[in-house]
Amino acid sequence: MDLLRVQESLPVAAECDLLVCGGGCSGITAAVAAARHGVRVVLLERWPSVGGMATNALVNGWHRSDREEMVIYGLVEESAQRAERHGWIRRDPAYPHAHETHWFDPEGMRIVWQRMLDEAGVRTFCYLTAGEPLVEGGRLRGVLADTKRGRQAFLGQIVIDATGDGDIFAKANVPHNLGRPEDGRVQGMTEIFALRGVDDSEEARARRAEQCEAVLARMRELAARGEFPPFNEGNTRHYLGGRALNHVGWNMLPVAGDPLDEEELSRLTALARERLVSYLEFWRENVPGMAEAVIEQTAFTLGVRESRRLRGRKTLDREMVLNAVKQPDALGHGVWMIDIHDPLGSGYTTYTDRDDRSMLAAGTSYHLPLGMCLTHEIPNLAVVGRCASATHEALASCRVQTHCMVLGQGVGTAAALALDSGRDLAQVSLPDLHARLRADGVYLEEVP
Numbered sequence: 001m002d003l004l005r006v007q008e009s010l011p012v013a014a015e016c017d018l019l020v021c022g023g024g025c026s027g028i029t030a031a032v033a034a035a036r037h038g039v040r041v042v043l044l045e046r047w048p049s050v051g052g053m054a055t056n057a058l059v060n061g062w063h064r065s066d067r068e069e070m071v072i073y074g075l076v077e078e079s080a081q082r083a084e085r086h087g088w089i090r091r092d093p094a095y096p097h098a099h100e101t102h103w104f105d106p107e108g109m110r111i112v113w114q115r116m117l118d119e120a121g122v123r124t125f126c127y128l129t130a131g132e133p134l135v136e137g138g139r140l141r142g143v144l145a146d147t148k149r150g151r152q153a154f155l156g157q158i159v160i161d162a163t164g165d166g167d168i169f170a171k172a173n174v175p176h177n178l179g180r181p182e183d184g185r186v187q188g189m190t191e192i193f194a195l196r197g198v199d200d201s202e203e204a205r206a207r208r209a210e211q212c213e214a215v216l217a218r219m220r221e222l223a224a225r226g227e228f229p230p231f232n233e234g235n236t237r238h239y240l241g242g243r244a245l246n247h248v249g250w251n252m253l254p255v256a257g258d259p260l261d262e263e264e265l266s267r268l269t270a271l272a273r274e275r276l277v278s279y280l281e282f283w284r285e286n287v288p289g290m291a292e293a294v295i296e297q298t299a300f301t302l303g304v305r306e307s308r309r310l311r312g313r314k315t316l317d318r319e320m321v322l323n324a325v326k327q328p329d330a331l332g333h334g335v336w337m338i339d340i341h342d343p344l345g346s347g348y349t350t351y352t353d354r355d356d357r358s359m360l361a362a363g364t365s366y367h368l369p370l371g372m373c374l375t376h377e378i379p380n381l382a383v384v385g386r387c388a389s390a391t392h393e394a395l396a397s398c399r400v401q402t403h404c405m406v407l408g409q410g411v412g413t414a415a416a417l418a419l420d421s422g423r424d425l426a427q428v429s430l431p432d433l434h435a436r437l438r439a440d441g442v443y444l445e446e447v448p
């Protein structure tokens with residue numbers, strides 16, 4: 001699209017140094033990190049609040065430990081500390097001897113992150129979908145957006161695609177991949193929900209634990225006959241095995257499909273809610289303490305794990321993850337396993353089945369490199385979060401929020417350095433970048 005023509009005919013809604021498209025955990029951390037280094041930042045988010053999957057899909061668990069010690073700090077730690085002041089986060093009982101370290105209240109984290117953006121001076125535009133990218137002379141000048149007041153341009157010297165779906169790089173014709181190599185299918189999605197009205201007394205919980213395997217066997221049997229929806233067995237065992245169940249986010253309801261097809265997403269979201277009704281009817285009859293259970297909440301959006309993945313300067317792959325490979329352009333550490341949810345939607349996951357071949361050795365972590373966020377094609381475009389450059393398998397590790405936030409903070413800081421020095425993102429001084437990240441509390445060890 002010809003930028004000059006656009007500027008003549010369209011109003012410019014905002015002009016800034018760094019334009020961040022997408023306000024999930026990766027976009028937020030990119031925006032905050034850059035703004036704290038004096039960069040004028042605008043953040044565009046299509047939903048009414050920031051947080052992406054973490055807040056709007058009710059995904060609330062963090063992975064920060066290599067199972068011996070915590071290796072992810074920086075803005076992740078700051079978010080945790082801020083949430084802790086209000087009682088909006090708690091440590092996992094296994095801390096730090098499991099990858100999972102924290103569980104937070106999505107409502108609280110929404111507030112924490114918006115405060116961080118506001119205090120850093122980031123201009124946040126929610127309710128606004130970033131549309132057509134404006135490409136001029138091989139560089140991005142910004143994006144167009146259809147606003148309530150008509151079509152407007154948002155301009156920035158550097159643009160970050162944090163949309164999770166890679167909307168900006170795809171529309172700018174930057175090479176990318178979708179799904180697993182054999183059939184292009186992405187990981188299964190999940191609709192998270194919460195219940196109330198469950199009897200969580202000690203006695204009811206004990207009876208649930210006692211009958212859990214029998215209930216699961218019956219669910220399995222009915223599902224095999226096509227008379228019950230698919231479910232994630234490992235996680236269902238976790239919930240029905242004697243835990244308190246009121247107000248808890250259940251992560252066990254799978255659906256599968258194309259995350260880029262709005263009609264299919266609408267159908268899948270409705271299907272997921274129908275499946276929940278089927279579960280509930282069965283549980284009310286068959287699970288101790290659940291006779292009065294009702295739906296408290298279904299997540300505002302279906303939880304999407306995987307969508308377009310950039311083909312960037314560097315691509316994180318399975319070996320880099322599992323062999324804990326260290327990188328000269330490291331932004332921080334990753335710890336999570338190759339956690340693949342069946343792309344056909346059966347509910348099977350490598351996580352709940354504890355597939356050891358997909359797990360890093362305890363006490364080891366890999367580096368998340370800057371190169372996986374940069375493109376060969378457009379020097380002032382960066383990509384953070386779950387649409388950065390990784391294979392289908394490696395994404396199954398680096399997609400978790402703490403890792404997306406490492407990418408966000410790292411790239412936001414690199415953008416500030418690039419703007420300061422008048423260089424492109426790929427030319428920033430790595431020693432300077434590492435010094436700034438460490439000064440900002442990022443854990444960064446063993447950089448080769």
Ligand SMILES: Cc1cc2nc3c(=O)[nH]c(=O)nc-3n(C[C@H](O)[C@H](O)[C@H](O)COP(=O)(O)OP(=O)(O)OC[C@H]3O[C@@H](n4cnc5c(N)ncnc54)[C@H](O)[C@@H]3O)c2cc1C
Pocket residue numbers: 021022023024025026027044045046047050051052053054057059060061062063128129130131162163164165167189190191192251302303304305384385386387399400401402404
């Ligand atoms: C069911 C489920 C369970 C998970 N379990 C865990 C877990 O236990 N622990 C964990 O850490 N991670 C988990 N994950 C993964 C993790 O939540 C996500 O991968 C991570 O939140 C991705 O962050 P992101 O910022 O890259 O993208 P998102 O969180 O998807 O954020 C992208 C944002 O961009 C916005 N956006 C999209 N397109 C546009 C556009 N064109 N213009 C403007 N805004 C746009 C979206 O509305 C959204 O707010 C899970 C994911 C799912 C779905």
